[in-house]
């Protein structure tokens with residue numbers, strides 16, 4: 218018995234919804250190949266595409282650690298054995314939910330090898346634990362869209378309350394990853410613990426406006442709402458040329474531009490592919506001119 222599972226990259230925060238909104242893209246994503254074996258143990262056979270950065274030790278690797286957690290929960294750790302091969306198709310520490318995609322693929326794979334004892338909703342707490350292992354904090358705004366697809370809202374964390382939101386047909390994300398490493402752990406430590414009421418009012422108005430815009434497929438409202446006054450001003454300093462990239466993207470007619478997850482990837486969200494493609498091309502040219510290498514991905518939301 219074996220299974221191959223793909224889980225997509227995700228754009229957490231969706232610009233204005235820190236820790237509560239996120240969406241999946243079609244590609245890139247990570248792949249987990251998992252095979253049942255007779256000996257009850259969880260082994261990582263190989264990891265491809267990580268430049269040797271991820272641990273093969275099954276207790277330290279988040280994919281295998283989460284698989285073990287699930288087997289323990291189901292009281293199957295003494296009877297089930299699996300071998301895992303992980304293929305990463307996206308950069309680590311990029312702000313594209315790289316660890317989340319691997320964790321989700323691993324948990325989905327073991328669940329399906331076992332005949333789907335848990336629903337996707339029931340898998341979520343294990344995915345969140347994986348996120349905690351990977352970066353020290355159990356936010357769900359990458360794992361939720363990686364698992365459910367589309368756009369997800371985390372209405373609350375205690376208990377976890379996850380809601381899938383409608384995806385307007387023409388929403389496209391153009392992503393640029395400037396090749397600098399920004400670990401989520403570091404990017405979270407920067408953020409202020411306290412915010413002003415005035416900024417909070419702006420932010421929750423934007424979040425509510427974005428959700429309404431998604432329900433109505435109202436691109437104008439979506440565009441007006443996707444602004445972040447709380448997190449972006451602080452994190453932008455970690456991202457080379459952030460404000461120049463933003464100006465370029467907005468001049469191409471995208472609906473919005475901001476940081477993808479904790480960065481350093483940035484995302485231009487547009488109606489239709491053209492504006493997003495133009496924005497990422499021009500941003501890459503700008504980064505090149507400044508000696509910064511980058512990757513781009515353009516995908517439907």
Ligand code: HSE
Pocket residue numbers: 229230235236237312314356358359401404405478479
């Ligand atoms: N919401 C999280 C953050 C996502 O912004 O830190 C991390 O990918």
